[in-house]
Amino acid sequence: MDNIKILEVKQSIFASNDEQAAALRADLKAKKVFLLNLMSAPGSGKTTTLRRTIAALKDELRIGVMEADIDSDVDARAIAGTGAKSIQLHTGGMCHLDAEMTRQGLEGLGTGDIDLAILENVGNLVCPAEFDTGAVKNAMILSVPEGHDKPLKYPLMFQVCDIVLVNKIDVMPYFDFDLDKCREYVAMRNPKAKVIPICAKTGEGIDEWADWLREQVREWQR
Numbered sequence: 422m423d424n425i426k427i428l429e430v431k432q433s434i435f436a437s438n439d440e441q442a443a444a445l446r447a448d449l450k451a452k453k454v455f456l457l458n459l460m461s462a463p464g465s466g467k468t469t470t471l472r473r474t475i476a477a478l479k480d481e482l483r484i485g486v487m488e489a490d491i492d493s494d495v496d497a498r499a500i501a502g503t504g505a506k507s508i509q510l511h512t513g514g515m516c517h518l519d520a521e522m523t524r525q526g527l528e529g530l531g532t533g534d535i536d537l538a539i540l541e542n543v544g545n546l547v548c549p550a551e552f553d554t555g556a557v558k559n560a561m562i563l564s565v566p567e568g569h570d571k572p573l574k575y576p577l578m579f580q581v582c583d584i585v586l587v588n589k590i591d592v593m594p595y596f597d598f599d600l601d602k603c604r605e606y607v608a609m610r611n612p613k614a615k616v617i618p619i620c621a622k623t624g625e626g627i628d629e630w631a632d633w634l635r636e637q638v639r640e641w642q643r
C-alpha cells in the first residue's frame with residue numbers, strides 16, 4: 422500500500438475560531454465542497470461507519486477523508502483501503518480540531534477533485550463539540566455499549582449535531598440500551614437532530630444515512 426500522508430496541524434492563536442469557521446464555510450460553498458464533521462467517543466465506530474458510507478456513495482460522489490488523531494495512521498490506512506482519498510492529521514496532543522486546523526487538513530487533502538470531504542474528529546465527546554470546524558453539518562455516533570443516557574451527560578455534543586447515528590445495534594440484546602429513551606434525550610437537547618440506528622458491522626441502516634448525506638451534499642452544491 423502507498424505511504425499515507427501525515428500532516429501535523431497547528432492550532433490558530435490569532436483570529437477568533439468562529440470567524441475562521443465562517444470564512445472556511447464560505448470558501449467551501451464557493452468551491453461546492455461539502456464538509457462533514459464526524460464526532461464520537463473513542464471506538465464508537467467512526468472509521469467502520471465511514472468505510473460503509475464510502476462504499477454506499479463512491480459511485481455518485483467524489484469523497485476525501487481526513488482522519489484526525491493524536492498519533493498513528495491506522496484510520497487513514499483503513500480508509501485508503503476503500504479506494505477513497507485519505508490523509509492522516511496529527512493534532513500535536515490536542516483532543517479536537519479547530520477551523521484553522523481543519524483548513525490546513527483540507528489544503529493537505531486537496532479539494533479540487535472532491536464533492537464530499539469528511540473529517541473524522543478526535544474520539545472525544547467534550548472538546549470537539551466546543552469548536553466549530555467550518556463543517557457544513559455535524560454528525561455524531563453514539564454506540565449501544567455507551568448507554569442511552571449520553572445526551573444527558575454531554576449536552577453540547579448533542580446540541581451541535583444535525584444527526585445522531587446510534588451504532589452497534591447488533592449488540593442491543595446484551596445491553597440495557599433503550600432506543601426510545603435515547604431518542605427522547607436527544608430531542609431534549611436538540612429537537613431538530615435526526616436519529617438513525619445503524620450497524621456499521623452488517624451495514625444495517627447505512628442506506629438511510631447515505632440518503633441523508635447525499636441529499637445534504639446535493640443541496641449544498643445547488
Ligand SMILES: Nc1nc2c(ncn2[C@@H]2O[C@H](COP(=O)(O)OP(=O)(O)OP(=O)(O)O)[C@@H](O)[C@H]2O)c(=O)[nH]1
Nearest residue numbers: 462463464465466467468469544588589620621622
Ligand atoms: N459489534 C459491532 N462492532 C462494531 C460496529 N461498528 C464498529 N465496531 C467495532 O468497534 C471497534 C471500534 O470501531 P472503529 O470504527 O475503529 O471506531 P472509531 O470511532 O473510529 O475509533 P477511534 O478512531 O479510535 O475513536 C472495532 O473493533 C469495530 O470493529 C458495529 O456496528 N457492531
Ligand SMILES: [Mg+2]
Nearest residue numbers: 467468496541
Ligand atoms: Mg477511527
